[in-house]
Amino acid sequence: MDTSEFSIRTDLAVEANEWVARQIGGAIPGIHTEIIDDDGIKVTKIDVQTEEGAMAIGKQIGHYITMEALGLRQKDSNLQDRLATRLAKEFNSFLKHLNIPVAAKVLIIGLGNFHVTPDSLGPLVVENVLVTRHYFELMPDQVSEGYREVSAIAPGVLGTTGIESSEIVQGIVEKSKPDLVIAIDALASRSLQRVNTTIQIADTGIHPGSGIGNKRKGLTHEILGVPVIAIGVPTVVYASTIVNSSIDLMVAHFQKETNKSDQILGMLNHLDENERLMLVKEVLTPLGHDLLVTPKEIDQFIEDVANIIASGLNAALHEAVDSDNVAAYTH
Amino acid sequence: MDTSEFSIRTDLAVEANEWVARQIGGAIPGIHTEIIDDDGIKVTKIDVQTEEGAMAIGKQIGHYITMEALGLRQKDSNLQDRLATRLAKEFNSFLKHLNIPVAAKVLIIGLGNFHVTPDSLGPLVVENVLVTRHYFELMPDQVSEGYREVSAIAPGVLGTTGIESSEIVQGIVEKSKPDLVIAIDALASRSLQRVNTTIQIADTGIHPGSGIGNKRKGLTHEILGVPVIAIGVPTVVYASTIVNSSIDLMVAHFQKETNKSDQILGMLNHLDENERLMLVKEVLTPLGHDLLVTPKEIDQFIEDVANIIASGLNAALHEAVDSDNVAAYTH
């Protein structure tokens, strides 16, 4: 069984895990999962502990936290604030887990293309985070208590700079010497439902092939020499994935309701998901139908989720930022 | 058989016609169709001649011209220029057909929301058309030969103004007294392929329920008192439509290639398209999956197609604009 990341086309560990667990009909060896329900916010913690687990779901060994809040679509500003606060809390537990000291210097990298709305998450977060490094450099005596040294940059994308983001970031890391890199990126998921409603934090960095742009070299501890925490939000889905997920839902629907799914869905009912996806892609691709798509309301969604991430990071990184009122510090 | 516009969810006459013709297995009484292939631009002219034809495809009696150029996705600037030129030509034939005189005053209405990228087509076209009415009003003696009186406005959407676009336009028409209204709008189609690659011109105006926003009262000859030509481009598709069209493609694929479509697709193979769509929607809707989606590259696509329309209109409306070099007059 081919369970490579490509075949399921998701950057979310929670989706890869769910999908493979369903294929094998149970828990995956080497992967530990924990789910917390926090009044409209579903938090899933996945620890990929062994190479075997990593191979199985096509994700690196490491810790993944996913926060899902379907209610974000309804512009619920209370839920937005709660999600930002939750993000701050989970992010802090990551910092502790990685033994990042309170005084550690942080560089935030906003990957993606500012001018392609569904790929503009990273640059939008960079615009909204509290940047302080220059105060520490230029007037260290005057920086208030409770602030950490933070810098932030959006390095652009290969197609518009001609240089791999990874190389640009390496150069900046060597000059500005942060102790930790946080990389923000837009992702692809396999479910329209999760687009713009889900935030993933991972301590594995950004690996080649992930994200919706071209980041062939990755941003990892090995490459940059400092730990890299990745924060991602799915903003696009392949059309073929929508079709496949829908057939999947139909199979589940008819199995549950009619026991006639064979009759209704024919062989589609028996193909494993990967085979079916191949079939769907075989049909769609030659016709130019297999595009990456995003919801019509992407402009508003991406602005909202960028604000949530910026607010959460400001509260997590600076003790002086009141974590009960995280939104007050962003634009 | 329910063939209402809603059930097939397309604003394109060419799709409604194609779909119904397939259902009934032949030409539709009361509808005349003509297809021209112009080196990468497919022009389809549909005349809905009778109430029977109108009922059958869920479109008003009138003339519809659709220009499809799949190559637009490849940023082929030569094709863009040719499409603008073709649009100018087809638009002129519309003007002649409607007996609109050369000196007729034109008001261009850009429907949609500037801040929602897939709905920003109308406002973007308005920004790029050549506006001349104020010269005719303020210094009529100094206007060069070959220009027509043109005004243009983007009236916003109900959700942000609180007023129906139709009411706003009525008010402006009464004050500015144009002889013809051209309404530009973003549409929904049933095929991802047609999104941002297709332009429809129709002499039927804008009717309630068409377009991707809320335009409940319509912009028609009856309401405004002057002829209304609508120009639309599909920029979004319902997720359920993508799924349904894909199953449709799979049915066609397996019928052609294997003769085993029954075996592979089960009952899906036998449902008519409308029944299948109901099924797909029944499964997707409760799960919040049935969103309107748009391609990831929408920002660039919509800018390109808005320029094509503005260029085509400038050439069609002003004799002084060189129709061999239409692009030189837009921004």
Added chain:
Amino acid sequence: MDTSEFSIRTDLAVEANEWVARQIGGAIPGIHTEIIDDDGIKVTKIDVQTEEGAMAIGKQIGHYITMEALGLRQKDSNLQDRLATRLAKEFNSFLKHLNIPVAAKVLIIGLGNFHVTPDSLGPLVVENVLVTRHYFELMPDQVSEGYREVSAIAPGVLGTTGIESSEIVQGIVEKSKPDLVIAIDALASRSLQRVNTTIQIADTGIHPGSGIGNKRKGLTHEILGVPVIAIGVPTVVYASTIVNSSIDLMVAHFQKETNKSDQILGMLNHLDENERLMLVKEVLTPLGHDLLVTPKEIDQFIEDVANIIASGLNAALHEAVDSDNVAAYTH
């Protein structure tokens, strides 16, 4: 003495009044002035009571309230909130003074060009005000207590629509039938200091020649048939006005400090301000130096002040909006 509006080139009653009072060396007959200092916000109320007063300062008979808060330049968010609250209060006193009932329907007009930053104030305010008219029209039973019927539109500028804003607004007023129009516009002042730090409210409407764009026909009670309250913020200054105001400051400086202003400034010291402005313009104009200019930081300034106005209006117009926390309701 020519004291026409043109010669002093300001849209602010407070500047026209100050300037003329200085010329004549005392209070102006027919004009009543009151100044309140509210901890960093200077509120000046000017009542132009007679035609004589109106002629003297080149402003219409009516009430003018100016709020100046120089601290706005320092991005003081506390001051921003206080100014919005003050605006709400002053605006409410205007409504009472004009006998506008609580249930009166309001149409907000955002004059100016969204794509010319210093002229984008009106469109930016329109984007941020709470619009409710469609709820009253479509589901009147479900509108909560404490909300008023509000609609809002940015009609564009003559150069891009080809139609006078005044005509467009007349058409919309006739169709949507508001009881009150509020017109927001960017203004010119004679002092760089007041640019983006000053808000003027006037019950006189918008008159030809005021504002920084071309609004030749005005928006007034006479033209629209309903009362018009104008809210304006100076965003630009003529270069020649900067020069003239500076010489003015130098004259004042040397008269105070050295008693040698004659010696230092020569005849400049003795020219009245109007003569000197003519002199400055005579020198600058042929050289193309007499442009309208705006501060380098205009993008941020205009966004901030648009938010203040939208917040203040939301609190003033809807009782349900908490006037102690006005900012929470804007974007």
Added chain:
Amino acid sequence: MDTSEFSIRTDLAVEANEWVARQIGGAIPGIHTEIIDDDGIKVTKIDVQTEEGAMAIGKQIGHYITMEALGLRQKDSNLQDRLATRLAKEFNSFLKHLNIPVAAKVLIIGLGNFHVTPDSLGPLVVENVLVTRHYFELMPDQVSEGYREVSAIAPGVLGTTGIESSEIVQGIVEKSKPDLVIAIDALASRSLQRVNTTIQIADTGIHPGSGIGNKRKGLTHEILGVPVIAIGVPTVVYASTIVNSSIDLMVAHFQKETNKSDQILGMLNHLDENERLMLVKEVLTPLGHDLLVTPKEIDQFIEDVANIIASGLNAALHEAVDSDNVAAYTH
């Protein structure tokens, strides 16, 4: 006499040179000047040849070319094309003069803040230049003849990244190893007339204190290890400089026309320009009047001039770009 750059507050060598030459009443030792008039485009070449010359005008030793085209304000698209072509030609002569080979790899740096319109020149140029480095890296065999390896990045500003642009660029240069850096920046001038009508090319790089933002460390051959050509356009002027330049114009005016300038202007007539500027600043600064200002139409101006620079650079850097039709390659 203090002739430091600060005192005259211009980033243009042509203004510094003109000003000092006037002060001393003749040519400046160590500086060679040549003026060419090209039908509406005035080209001034200034060679600062000695330390003495450099000290005198407060500019580095090196070559400066200034192209002034006052007609740009009138949106003359023919003049825009001619200026782009002229820029390409002058830039090429710079490359030859510096012995930069045809195959040299180029990195274009767009300094400034994308979100502050008058400071967005650099980022706008970066968006519009032809970037090719990734093709050379990823598929070197398929790159057509006549193209050079070009990359481009907008590193942001200290206030939003927390890192000096100079450090960021150093890091990127070390990783991407260009043979030449071209730095684009918005400048301050002393004349409103020159704002957005003037382009300066210099082989001296960017020095601390120049430009309108905070670039304290500079981008120079010494710092980056490769030659740096700077391209700048004045987009702002200090209010005090406008006043001072105007008094200067008045002095010239009255000396020429009336021989009564003493009488009219008093001591202002006798102060040297620097003393007078001090006086003006002494008066304006405490009152918060000494802002950097930009013309009201800055949005359009800066877009136009960014396109001219991008077009000119594309033609200068790639032989395959037709230098007779430079504009066709930009957006």
